Amino acid sequence: MIFLRKSYLKLYICCIELFFKSVENMRTYTNVFDLGDLKTALSEAFEIKKDRYKYESLGKHKTCLLIFFNNSLRTRLSTQKAARNLGMDVIVLDVNQGAWKLETERGVVMDGDKSEHLLEAIPVMASYCDIIGVRSFARFENREDDYTEKILNQFIQYSGKPVFSMEAATGHPLQAFADLITIEEYKRKERPKVVLTWAPHPRALPQAVPNSFADFMNEADVDFVITHPHGYELDPKFVRGAKVEYDQLKAFEGADFIYAKNWACPGVTNPDDYGKILSKDMSWTVDTAHMALTNNAFFMHCLPVRRNMIVTDDVIESPTSLVIPEAANREISATVVLKRMLEAL
Amino acid sequence: MIFLRKSYLKLYICCIELFFKSVENMRTYTNVFDLGDLKTALSEAFEIKKDRYKYESLGKHKTCLLIFFNNSLRTRLSTQKAARNLGMDVIVLDVNQGAWKLETERGVVMDGDKSEHLLEAIPVMASYCDIIGVRSFARFENREDDYTEKILNQFIQYSGKPVFSMEAATGHPLQAFADLITIEEYKRKERPKVVLTWAPHPRALPQAVPNSFADFMNEADVDFVITHPHGYELDPKFVRGAKVEYDQLKAFEGADFIYAKNWACPGVTNPDDYGKILSKDMSWTVDTAHMALTNNAFFMHCLPVRRNMIVTDDVIESPTSLVIPEAANREISATVVLKRMLEAL
Amino acid sequence: MIFLRKSYLKLYICCIELFFKSVENMRTYTNVFDLGDLKTALSEAFEIKKDRYKYESLGKHKTCLLIFFNNSLRTRLSTQKAARNLGMDVIVLDVNQGAWKLETERGVVMDGDKSEHLLEAIPVMASYCDIIGVRSFARFENREDDYTEKILNQFIQYSGKPVFSMEAATGHPLQAFADLITIEEYKRKERPKVVLTWAPHPRALPQAVPNSFADFMNEADVDFVITHPHGYELDPKFVRGAKVEYDQLKAFEGADFIYAKNWACPGVTNPDDYGKILSKDMSWTVDTAHMALTNNAFFMHCLPVRRNMIVTDDVIESPTSLVIPEAANREISATVVLKRMLEAL
Incomplete structure (x- = not known):
């Protein structure tokens, strides 16, 4: 009898877990909708604020790659700290002051100053990590490029890894x-x-x-x-x-x-x-x-x-x-x- | 009787270990011969590929110093990841864009732009770590300097620590x-x-x-x-x-x-x-x-x-x-x- | 009888601990007096030299922020190693080559090249860490600024965290x-x-x-x-x-x-x-x-x-x-x- 109840309980827990799994199944973080229900997100935030290291075992053997195309103080420090709270390894990559010298087109004879194509560069970076953070500001050269989040979306599209914004051209969701x-x-x-x-x-x-x-x-x-x-x-x-x-x-x-x-x-x-x-x-x-x-x-x-x-x-x-x-x-x-x-x- | 067999087995394992020990006694890594038997090296590679963290306890309390005289993306990320796979601490040192402002000669009055002699600089760096990786490209100024691997060999000679190439003037063995x-x-x-x-x-x-x-x-x-x-x-x-x-x-x-x-x-x-x-x-x-x-x-x-x-x-x-x-x-x-x-x- | 003696011993140990606690209650490290009794400090040094990782558990879940306003080789490497010896996480922040573009006065309309006021910048950096190391050389522009250790003291005053010098304008106590x-x-x-x-x-x-x-x-x-x-x-x-x-x-x-x-x-x-x-x-x-x-x-x-x-x-x-x-x-x-x-x- 008790055994049966335990089984029910397990099933019930399993259902709850599945529900949260779907809410939490986060592959990108670029806007508010990626967070799902905000009350849930806030209660997680306060849970973590009470004990920052509560989920320290989650990040064991996981590597977070932080790619900075632009300078950063708060984001650099707080994101590193966050990853370490979760037990992750962190690798920081500073890309020369905003220079994104990657070719993005096909068919171009690459004899200029672009030494790599994004179709190689992004999957390679992704191969050494589990989660990628990208910081890449608006350049004000072309509204279209900025508002389509060209660079951030290249990482989302070609890395095959979860990608979060550490301030992109049009959003700063953290x-x-x-x-x-x-x-x-x-x-x-x-x-x-x-x-x-x-x-x-x-x-x-x-x-x-x-x-x-x-x-x-x-x-x-x-x-x-x-x-x-x-x-x-x-x-x-x-x-x-x-x-x-x-x-x-x-x-x-x-x-x-x-x-x-x-x-x-x-x-x-x-x-x-x-x-x-x-x-x-x-x-x-x-x-x-x-x-x-x-x-x-x-x-x-x-x-x-x-x-x-x-x-x-x-x-x-x-x-x-x-x-x-x-x-x-x-x-x-x-x-x-x-x-x-x-x-x- | 069973006890005896166990003893033999232990002895046998010990012999195998000694054999591998000699193969694996790696103090420098600059070319193919440092790896010893390639079949053994390959089987180790596939063992690690199956479980990257298998040897995580090996690097406990060991520090890997990565010195970059030249920029790096793949090497920087993959080598950091490798060191962390093995549980090592990693310290990355970027030396100003290829500038190796170390005096290498004796008897020179150092009143110019070289602020340190390699005979001090290298042993000091070595004193804070257990293994050193060096990246230093060919400069095309002098074939002799490049092909004698002047900088890499200075680290090998003066650091007293194991040194591996993260791409040197004439080789990229990783x-x-x-x-x-x-x-x-x-x-x-x-x-x-x-x-x-x-x-x-x-x-x-x-x-x-x-x-x-x-x-x-x-x-x-x-x-x-x-x-x-x-x-x-x-x-x-x-x-x-x-x-x-x-x-x-x-x-x-x-x-x-x-x-x-x-x-x-x-x-x-x-x-x-x-x-x-x-x-x-x-x-x-x-x-x-x-x-x-x-x-x-x-x-x-x-x-x-x-x-x-x-x-x-x-x-x-x-x-x-x-x-x-x-x-x-x-x-x-x-x-x-x-x-x-x-x-x- | 033996029980009584144990109690006395405990009391005695407790007194000793309290004494050392007061000696060791270090919130800043800028000069010799911060170390208290030098014989005690030296005996701690030799204890650690015998076993660098002896206090590894002390730094668990603690973060050391190292802020470099000036270049560094020895200090960068040795301080990172020290923090890791103690099990701390380390975050290194390089501030653009000596540029300390923080406004320090009140009432200034900040429409020039200073993009942040120290009253914001320092507490924010401090909020992501537990201990702060600062490297900031003399500038020789103004003896008063150098000899009052203006920058180091700003961190001591406004961070609310323990601060140690990694070479300041007038001292290098490490x-x-x-x-x-x-x-x-x-x-x-x-x-x-x-x-x-x-x-x-x-x-x-x-x-x-x-x-x-x-x-x-x-x-x-x-x-x-x-x-x-x-x-x-x-x-x-x-x-x-x-x-x-x-x-x-x-x-x-x-x-x-x-x-x-x-x-x-x-x-x-x-x-x-x-x-x-x-x-x-x-x-x-x-x-x-x-x-x-x-x-x-x-x-x-x-x-x-x-x-x-x-x-x-x-x-x-x-x-x-x-x-x-x-x-x-x-x-x-x-x-x-x-x-x-x-x-x-």
Whole structure:
């Protein structure tokens, strides 16, 4: 009798496992939908935050290859730490400062400066590892190339291994997942108002962070508003149903979280403006006057941040500034993603 | 009685172990002869390929120092992986882009740009590790310096530690061993015909790969032929008794394996031509017409490869192209070599 | 009765442990005083030298972040090895060749080339690790900045983590501790005479090594003498009660250890001379004639060394040259320091 019950129990556990298996069967991580149910993902994040080494045995004899086409501080450190939390070996490969000298076409006589074809390079790299992380920024040379995530997708298509983005041309999903974890930890009401605000910056920056933040907030249980000057409209793929408010001060009213970020023109309304700086309007800098309009909002930014361009010293140093815990959560988001990929191997 | 038999068995095993010990007492790895009996080496390779972590306990508390004077992708990744397969710690040292600013002479007043003498630098590096890998390409400045393997031999002479080549000026024995493993895996007859063919390339390349390939094939159980235009004769030290056929098409007839590679003039017949490009004859590019002459040969290349210079897209993408499994075997050849060195410590 | 004695013994051991705990409660390592009692530190060093992996379990699930603002060979290798001896994970971060593009002031509109404020950068780096090592040389731009150890102290102040120097602007305490270990190993009398001598060099070098050597020798049980040309006076903070002898030959008389090193003008007597080369007097080069005046002294230098500027070939290659064992002891000094920091976590 007891024996029978045990069998049922086993069957029941097996069903649950199969369900989670399908949720967790992660082969790529490039956007919010790769995570499946966000409540499940968040509960995994908090489980790992309580005990970072809980799944240390998962990564035994598994190697994580981190390929950097662009410089990195937070991503390099937090992703290495995450892989080690899971017991993986890590190999870091720095590809010469953004240079991707791989031929991608067939039929080309390769007598120029490209010394290898991606059809050889990617499978070879993949043959020495189990999971691949790729960092490859937007180049602003060609909107099409950036927005089709040419390089990241080459790795997905030709490596035969699970691939995760460590910030690609149009998305930074490890950052956005860390942001979501942070909002979940600090929110003071069930459905907080979250405002993504553009702010000025001296250089032209990619849209990866605001795109992914919008991507995540649209699926999270929040009241999401985007505010920016005219011409800075983000790609509809990421904005989806979000409210866009061109009056920054109005957007800030009653906000529980302010997420500031600069980005260069996404070229949605005018493709010729793609990658251009359309405004350096310093009235958009988040200062105490801006914050006074909010519901004592928390301040967030992905870092690095230009002080007194994006945000004033007072705001970023205030007790409601979350920039440091937000960055620390990068280790947690990366650990969840790598754990999922290891489980799916 | 049974007890006695066990004793005999132990003694017998002990003898076998001693025999292998002598074979495996590897202190340097620079050429085929360092491997000892190739059949034994191959059987170790296949044993490791079946279970890469089988000897994981061998490298406990041992550190492998990988010194790169030149860039590397395959070698960097595969050698790190190999060392980790064996449980070793790995420290990677990138020496500024080929700059070997070490004084090597005595009596020199070191008031110039050389800040250290090799007699200090090498023993110090060696003091923090157990095994050293060195990558240092031919410089084409001086044939004598390249062909005496000046830098590699300085490490062998002054480090007091086992040293293995991760591609030196005139040899790439980890590549050649991986090639041998690949040929053994794919051969369809006991003694296949293997052809090393020169092919055109826009830049002047060292002879390390063809030299080591010849070095290995001359000792392997294969029918070995080398083909190249006049003037490209490889050093007799590596060619040994191999057949050299100047007519490429004739060489290809009935071949089971085609190994393509470019190399610049080895300067054997005319030392003044050392490192020069004597030919860019595109009729040497390996295409389907060439392959049609063979016994449905497998195509091999060490990578990176210039498509449509060395080989056409059709040939390298064909089902008989082995370039990817060949690269993947780099992990296996490196694991065997490091295992041998660990056993000999 | 025996039970009672055991209790007393336990209490006694507990007291001893508490005493050592306080000595070992290391949160920073920048100078000799951070080590506490030198005899205890030396006995720990020799314990570790006998069994480098004795404390391997201490570093489990701990991460050591090594930040290099300047190039490094010995420090990079020996510190990584030390951390691994203790079972720590190591993450190496190379900051672009000495560039410390962090804003340090408040109120600055960051629209220039500084992309991050140290108040964000340092806590974030710290959030991914448990212990931080920093290498940051003197820049000779501003004596005040160098001698207040601006960068190192920013890490100490803002990281919230234990921080150790891997050579800072004015000190190199891991080197000096290794030097002390070496002197203790080789000394032939209870209180040897140790001479720190300036020697010529083609470039302007920081004072980190001589400063720390003086710092350590002043606390060690040695008869310590410093000799250098006029104008090269080291900072009083490090010289303390040491004897300064301007006649090099007189200083060498009866010495048991000669520690040679170049340094540029420390700017003590004339701040305008800070970082300048005041002398290239080759009569200060340590040769056999110099050494003949000593008590068959051992020769020491931290390396890298310019031969025939600092020291002749004959002296550095003589049986009493300790430069290699001295460098090898860098692994030991770093292991002791990291062990102390791990115990204090």
